[in-house]
Amino acid sequence: MIPSDFIDELLSKVDIVDIIDEQVPLKKGGANYMACCPFHKEKSPSFSVSPSKQFYHCFGCGAHGSALGFIMEYQGLGFVEAVQYLADRVGMTVPKSAATPNPQATAARKQQQQTLEDTTAAAAAFYQHQLAKNPRAQNYLQQRGLNADIIEHYGLGYAPDGWQPLAEAFQPYPSNALVNSGMVIDKDGKHYDRFRDRIMFPIRSQRGQVIGFGGRVLDKGEPKYLNSPETPLFDKGRNLYGLFEARAAIKDAGRILVVEGYMDVVALAQFGIGYSVAALGTATSAEHVKLLLRQVDNVYFCFDGDRAGRKAAWRALENALPLLKDDKALHFLFLPAEHDPDSYIRAHGAAAFEDALLHQSQPLSAYFWQALSENIDLQQQEGKAELIKTSAPLLAQIQAPALAYLLRQQLSQMVGIDEHNLANLLGQDAPKRHVQQKRHQLPQQTFRQPEMSTLVQKQIRALLINPQWAVYTELPEYLDLSGDFACLAALAERIQASITPLNSGAVLELMRHSDHEHSIRHIFRQAMRSPEEYQHSDAEACEDFKQGMQRLRDALKSRQIDALKHKLQQGELSASEKQLLLTLLSAPKPPPQASG
Template sequence: MAPFIAQEKISEIQRSINIIDIVSDYIALKQAGKNHLGLCPFHHEKTPSFTVNEEKQIYKCFGCGEGGTIFNFLMKQESLTFPEAVNVLAEKANIRIDIIGKKEKHQGPNILFKANEHATRLFVDMLLKTKEGKRPRDYISSRSINDNSIRKFKLGYSPNRWDSILNLSKRWGIETELLEKAGLIIRKQDKCYDRFRNRLMFPIFDSQNRPVGFGARALDNSLPKYLNSPETPIFSKSKTLYGINLAKEPMRKNRKVLLMEGYTDVIIAHQHGIDWSIAVLGTALTREHVRMLKRYCDKAILVFDADTAGQKSSEKNLDVFIEEDFDVNIVLLPEGYDPYDYIVKNGKQKFLEQVEKAYDFFSFKTKLSEKKWDMSSISGRTSAIDDILSTVIKIPDILKRDLTIKRVAEEMFIDELLIRNRLNTLNGSTKFNGIKRRQTEAKQSQDQIAGKLNKTKSADYQVEMSILCLMINRNDLIEKVETEIGFDSFRNNEILSIAKNISEIYSNKGKVILSDIFPMLDSPEMSREMVDTISKQESLEGCLISGNADTGEKMLKECIQYIRKKKNRKSQEQAKKKMSDLYRSQGNKQEVDQILAGFHKKSITFHSFKKSG
């Protein structure tokens, strides 16, 4: 039995949660009139085309065509089913829902979060409440991590046993296959055992403070020394940042973020009051990471190890920030220090002084280039400039790129025209063809998406959808639809069902709003179509919202004319067929004359519609 949620509950949830609050957890929104704008999370773009309408509680991307309600957004963003999205939002709104036909194994991501929550509590208890936890407690103490930090980050210990999680799973009410799906156990040749054993555990939370996975440090000679949860439906290293759940509000307040490499770097930073610190999870920084950061702040400060590998990592990460047009600085700590070591030895103030001295991307690239190339030689200096220009070429903002070119020319003591010529030469070279190809492919991909979405549906569908949206936007036109069109004119069954429901709601309540309708939609495609039509109506005829009666009535009149023409055309075709059948069967002359008279009358009506149209 498929899960079923009462429409009344869905409407209650939608009324209780503002779509702006949910979308803002994923992208940065800026108010623009009555709407909010941001970069679409569903396709790559540099100019915001993603619009959220707070009044109607819908979103629409005019770049890729995605659109819908708060439920559609969460389904698309988190890869959830509709019942799962409803359940997540119900928890946020503190609304109890009863799902008919629900089973644990159909709960999707929620049951995986639940499994990780149980595991987190187990690991915390093992660390703080058992004799086995003494060794990891001693290790934590030796690392200058205090009790407050242990509780804040929910550090734990996985016991040195093969079946701790397995033995408790029945008590938790979680099946073995779900533990495996969550990455907590490993199955080999039909035998299962715990993934994490005798390790210091670092739970990893998403931005909504849900445990998505674990980082684990070996406390013996086991390899690897550090072990992460595998990729799961709720955990992806390329989309997750350690400490984001704790740092997001300080990031919003400070409008900046400190980005580090290690768990203990972040923990010790927070412990010293630098609570706008987070870390990557042993992987290169991704576009998804940068876009996540954009939700909360305007500037990133990379603080990586002072060694060569750390600097190379910084340089590699730099390009992602540049391409995403996100302000970034780089801190180069003194030789032999990582962020943890520097804070423990020198304290908060000295560390923040290092942060204040952070290099901007140009200065950082220059410093690295000077180390890589012999700046005293012509070839070395040329290579260094090319190295810097390889990043300059990726700056999407034309003004920023132009100002940076001027700076390169000034600081390298080279004529600006020569630098620009060199950039143009590099822009056409094989070395940089990859950049241009990616930019071209991204544009082509976006155009293809838009093209597919713009392929017209049948004219009947478009007209019926327009009528439906007019009924929602202009309740005063509902009775006119009922009397002058009639529900028997609708050919699309889903639109027909919604139109009838609109009529019924209006009859009972005297008012119909958009949130009353979306729970009735059977598919995300229908939601997108409705949002698309409403957005087009509003953008072309803003007076719909302001209540300009002439505009809405003109739209409806055009729809009515289309439907009447369609009906008359169909009647003519039916009359022609009937006459043809009668002639073939040698029917009586009186019946033929009647059909001819009716056909003539319909023909006059049809041509009168053509003239009025």
């Protein structure tokens, strides 16, 4: 049996859009991706893939599931084989066997994760408090033109000078959590703060949790920027600075801008360009590109025009090639050598910066050929041969069929070799193996009206779509749970026991092979008949969920009181049941909920 923790981690590292798009070409349709369903014949697309919830659903035949479920259905693989298929893609080793799950060990791992998150959050609060007390740090940010709103939006702070300032906020100092979260350095048994006398930039995960920091010196000093080390929370190759804070601006602009520095991100936001992000002290990785392309269809890279900036741009392009899609576009803007985004926007203003971004940036295709040919003399046959040699392995990585064809066509024109002969030189792609697909039978009453749902089923559906709400599902142990109530409790318990934050697709896999799998999938199908009701996770919807849980607790309590009273009348009540009845009857009633 493969541990559920492994499945959770696996599904957090794969992207269902990438998995399905390799088998069934997807097109962006609003927040989701659409295609004709691969499991039944249809003329118009009803197969939807959600990048945010990480599940697929067909509104025609009802097929649904996670990335793992899709591989099982589409390729006809068993559970273990499908897990191995996905694990191979992300470099994970599937456990060959697992001992009986240990609830204590699972709880301990989850507690350790929570402790690290609490530590980084407390450190961020400490640094913010210190900024408010330090005129020198405040003056530095004012000189950089940052106002109070931007400072608050990005949670900027200040790490005081000294060896152990964090001892003021953490007792005992040091602790394992401080060391394991990268906040404190342990060197030969001596401990001191990693960040000292620096402006602090909290780095957040996509769910808003502080996972690490970047620190910038106020005066001259090296290194200019210091970043958190790799920790159980912080993987710099899989996260981007400012992405959490930029969510709304990215959605409004329909594009995302990648710059090199934390201060660039914050300065651009100060001037109204809030859709920028930065890599975390490293080159733009393939994982970064995947993350970017999940957000929008247009990604802009802005680099300094110097040698280092062009090297960083080319590295980003190389890592992006295997991930390109025909409905996605990457652009590259190089600023004058004397400028970075921060200085450019201050010198020329936001309108001039955006004009340059939109009208002077190069599409990937143009930058690709310019960079490859800038030091080659294409008037000479040797130069043409060199261009073919250097471009061939790069072109072979491109999986977007239309773009790959057009780039090869352009190479044909540049070197003066017809497309057929050039194809022979470059080598032809091997034909893809056809996979026999499993077919789902259409239900006989596809268009029947949705069934009337009970409150508990509505709560289960909401929890499937918003797993983070599991923290609001407390059901006291003395309540007698059965049927859908037991299903809700088991679902919430499994979500809360997971070390890895779960998306909807992962929750479906979490309940696979459980006693409640059939009920969960039935309720999930109901949710997908009117997904707009459940896909919002704003404060109002969350409050509705909390109130629903309170009504369920009240109903369960009333039902249990009635059952105990009936047993009392029959003279069948045990001593413990009498005590429970007295407890239930004496418990204060909750205040009535305000009506909307």
